[in-house]
Amino acid sequence: MIDSREGYARMRTLQVVVLLIFGVIILRLAYIQLFDSRYEELARGNTLRQVVQYPPRGEIFDRNGEYLAQNRPCYDLMVLYRELPQAGFDTVRLLDMLGISRTKLDRALRNARSNPRIPQIVTNFLSSETKLRLDESNLPGFYTVYRTIRRYPRKIGGNLLGDVGEINDAQLKLSRYAGYRTGDYIGQSGVERSYEEVLRGKKGVKIIERDAHGVVKGSYMDGMFDSLPEPGKYIVTTIDARLQTFAEELMRGKVGAAVAIEPATGEILMMVSSPTFDPDDMVGRDRGNNYMKMLYNKRRPMFNRAVSAKYPPGSTFKLVQGLIGLQEGVLSPSTAYSCHGGFRYGRRIMKCHEHASPLDLRDAVANSCNAYFCHVLRSIVENPKYEDVEHGFDVWKSYVNRLGFGRKLGSDFLDEGAGYVPGSEFYDDAYHGSWNALTVISLSIGQGELGCTPLQMANLAAILANRGYYYIPHIVKRIEGADSIDRRFYERQYTGIDTRHFEPIVEGMWRGVNVAGTSTMARLDGWDVCGKTGTAQNPHGRDHSTFLSFAPKDNPRIAISVYVENGGFGATIALPIASLLEEYYLTDTITRPWLLDRVKQMQIHYPAYAK
C-alpha cells in the first residue's frame, strides 16, 4: 500500500503527464491545421486534377486564302503515377493498344514515379480510334488529352513555314518562353517560330474532382475555375501557294534558293530553299526519325538558305556598283570604258568575255562587262573627293549597306542572316594598311569577300523595280484580329540613290533581256522583263548560277532572285527558273515547255555535299 500523500503527489504527476500528452497532440494539430498551408494545397492536388486543354494552333494561309498549314486532332496519353493501381496493370494489353515499345513505357513510368503528382506523357499522336479503345478499357492512372497537330494540305514550304515540336529543355529556360511547360508544342523554325506568339493560342484548364482511385466525380465547383482554350490566331502569309509549289518543283534536285518579292509592298511571294522537306514529315510519330535523317543530310534541308546562306552575288552586284558610281558622280550613263578581254592591273588581269568595246553604262550592264565595273569601283574608291582609299571604301560600303547588303533587313524571319560586306578595317588588317582599289577589285563583280543572302538579292531586285526604295521583305500579310502587321513593314526604306540614277541601270537590264546581252532567254513578250545574270566563282566546284530580275519594267509586279549552287553560268539554270516563275506568276501559263523540261532534267553535281 502506498500512503495517501505520496499517492496524491503521483496522481498530480500523472495528471501533468496526461495534460502534456494532449498538449503535444494539440500543438501538433495546430501546426498542421493552422500554420502549415502545405496540406491544403496537397489536399487540392489530391482531389483535383487539372487537365490542360490545348488550343488548336492558328492556321496558316497563303495570300489567296489557301491553307498552307491546318490542324488535325490527336491525343496524348498521360500517366499520373499516384493514381496507378498498386497491384499493377496489364502492360501487354496497353502496349498492344498503343503500339509503343516496352522500353518507352518503362521510361515514362520511371519519370512518372519520380514526380508522382505531375502527369507525365506516355506517348502522343494517338488516333481517335485508339483513344476510344483506351477510354473503354478505363485504366486508372492513365488519361488522354486532346490536342492538335499540323497537317499541310499542299506539302510545300517545309523550311519556310518551319516545324512545330515539343519545347526542349534549353528553350524552357529562356525567359521569352516563360509561360511554357514541358510537353507544350512550340514553333521551332520558320514562320511557326517567328509568329509563335500569335499562333499558339492560350491553353485552357478543366478542373476535375476525383477520388483516390482516379475515378472522376465531376467538374470542380461546376466549372467555376475552368477556362476554355483560346485557339491560336490564323495568319495570312504573303506567299502565293501556286507560285511556291511551282518554284519548289523547279528547284528540286538543285541546291540553292529562290525568292520573289512584290516590289510595291515588300511581300514575299515565294521563298524556296532547296533542298526542302515535306512539312508533314516533321509531324507525328515519325518526326524524331525524320528529323535525325535531315540533321545528317549533308545538303541540310532544314537550313533556310533563302534567308541565311551567304553567297557571292557575282555579276548581279555590278548593278550596285553602277548605282553607287552614278550617285557619287564618278560615273555618267554615257561614260564608256573599253575592254580588251579584261581589266588589266599590274601584271594581273580580270578576265572578261567577248563583246563589243567600248561600251557605255547601259550596254555594260546588258553585256555584263567585267572591266567596266572594275573601272567604276576604282573610281568610287579612289575618288579624289575623299582623303584616302579607306574613306572612299567606307563611303562605298555605306551605300552597299543602305542597299540592303551586309546587314539584316529586319524581315520577320528570326534566322535571317546579315550576309557580309567587308569594311576598310578588314583590309587594313588583312594587308597591314597597304591596299588600294585594285586590291579589292574583285568586289566590283560581286566576288571576293562578299556574302549575300538570296533575300538580300531579291530585295535589290525590288529596289531596282521601285527605282530607289524598298519595303522590308516580310512573310505575313494579315493576322487574325489585328488591324495591321508590324509598322516597319509599311515604311519605305530609301537607299540614298536618287531615282534618276536607276534609269540607265534598269535600261541596261532591260536591254540585256530584250535587245542583246547575257539574259535574252528571259524575254517574255509584252512583259518588259529586266534582268541581270550572275556567275559566281567559288571554291566548291562549278560556278554558282544566279539571276536577278523584275518585271514588268514599268509598274513592276514581281522582283525575283534565283541562286543555284554550282549551276554554271547565270543563264544556264538560274535564269530559266526565274523566267519560268515570272511567266507563271504574270500570265498563269507556261509557254515554253521545253525550257521547263530543261530545268527539270538538269543534273547538277555537288562535290561539296558528296556523301
Next chain:
Amino acid sequence: MQSRIKEGLFQGVDFLTVLYYLLLVAAGCICITAASYDEESASFFAFSHFYIKQYLWVGAVLIVALIVLLLDVRFYHMWAYPLYIAGIAVMVGVLIAGKEVNGAKSWIELGSFRIQPVEFVKIATALALARVMSNYSFSINRAGDLLRVGFIIGLPMLLTILQNDTGSGVVLGAFLFVLYREGLNKWLCIPILLIAALFIVSFLLTPMTLLILLILICTLSEAMMNGKWRSRIIYLAALALASTLLCALMALIAPNTMNIYRCLLVVTLLSLPLIAIYAYRTRLMNIFLMILLFVGSMAFVPATDYIFQSVLKEHQQKRILSFLGIVNDPRDIDYNVNQSKIAIGSGGFSGKGFLQGTQIKYNFVPEKHTDFIFCTVGEEWGFIGAVFVLGIMCLLLLRLMKMGERQEEPFGRVYCYSVAAILLFHILVNVGMTVGLVPVMGIPLPFMSYGGSSLLAFTILLFIAIRLDASTRQFPSN
C-alpha cells in the same frame, strides 16, 4: 449491499463521465457517417452502410452498459481471475486458430462479424491487476509482488505480440501508468520508458552503443534507487577494463574471434551472477529486478535485428523505418500517414463541414472509418472540432483519475487508473499516428472508431469503472 434495482439503477453513477462518453460516441457516429457516406448510394438508410451498422451497434452497446451497471460490484471482484484466465485461453486459441486480418492473427470470426479478443482481454487484465494489487499484503516494490504484476501484464502482452498485433501489445504497456500511481519506484519506471524508447530507435544504433546505453541505464537507475554510487561506478569501470583486457587477450590467442562488443557482452553477462550474489547478501532485492530488466532487454534489444526482421511484419518495419526517417517513399509506406496529415491539415481552423471533406469522401485516407477516424474530425470539423474532441477525451481521462482517487478500495482505484491508462495510450497512439507523431499501429480510437467489438469492449471497460465508482458513492464511508 442491497440490490441495485431497489436503490435505483443510476444512483451514484457519475453522470459527467457518462456525458463525456455519450458525446464521444455521438461524435464517432457522425464521423463514421461522413467517412462512409457514399453520394452515389440510393438511400441514406440502407443496412449495408457502415454508419447504419454502427448506429445499431451503439443501441446494442448502450443496453450492455446498463447490464454492466446492473451487476453487483462483488461480481467483478469474484470473476476477475476466471475472466483473466478465460481471456488468456481465448488468446492462445486465437494464436493457434484465429483469423488473420491485416497481418495480425488476432481475430475471432463469428458469423458475419469479427471480434478481436484482445479488446476484452484488456478488461480482464485490468480487473486481474486490480484484484492482485488490492490484496491486503500487496506491496508493489516487493520483488515477488512485482513479479506477479509483471506476469499478469506480460502474458497477454506476449500473446498479442505473438499474434502480430504490436499495437495492442504496446497498449498493454500502458499499465506502467497504473503501477506508477500505485507506488512503483520511479527509478524502475524511468529505465523501462528509456528502454522502450531505445527499442524504437535501436535500428539507428550499433549493437555496441545499444549495449553500453543499456548497461548505463540499468546501473545508474539502480544507483538512483539504492544510492551506493561509488561501488556502481567502480563496477562500470571494471566492466570497461575487463572487456578491454579480454579483447586484447583474445586478439593474441585467437584473433578475429572476439571484437570489443562481444567481449563487453561476455564480461557483462559473467558479472551478472556476481551481482546476484551481492544483491542477495545486501538484501537489495530491487537489484534482481534490474538484472531481470537487463536480461529481458538483452533478449530484446541486441536481438532487435532479429525481432525487426522476423517479429515485425514487413509493413510494420517500413512504418517504423519511415517514421524514423530512414526510408521515405510517400507513395508506398508513408502513404497512409501523409494522406491522413493532408486530410487533417486541409481542415484548417474551422473545417470543411459535414460531408464536405474531399479527402475523406473520395477515399484518399485509408481505413478512414476505423483507425483513421480522427482524420474526419480534423478535416470536416477543423482545429476547433479536433480540440473539442480531444478536450472531451482529456476531461474523461482526468475524470477517471479523479474517480480512481475517490475509491476507498485499491481495487477500484487500480481499475479506474487502468481504464484511464488504456484510453490514454489508445488516444496517444491513434491520434498521434494520424498527425504523424507516432508510427502507424493499427489500434482504434476509443468510442469513435467504427467497429462493434471495439465499441463494446471500451464501453464495458468504462462502465465497470463507473459501476465501481457508483458503489463507492452509494455508501460513502466515514
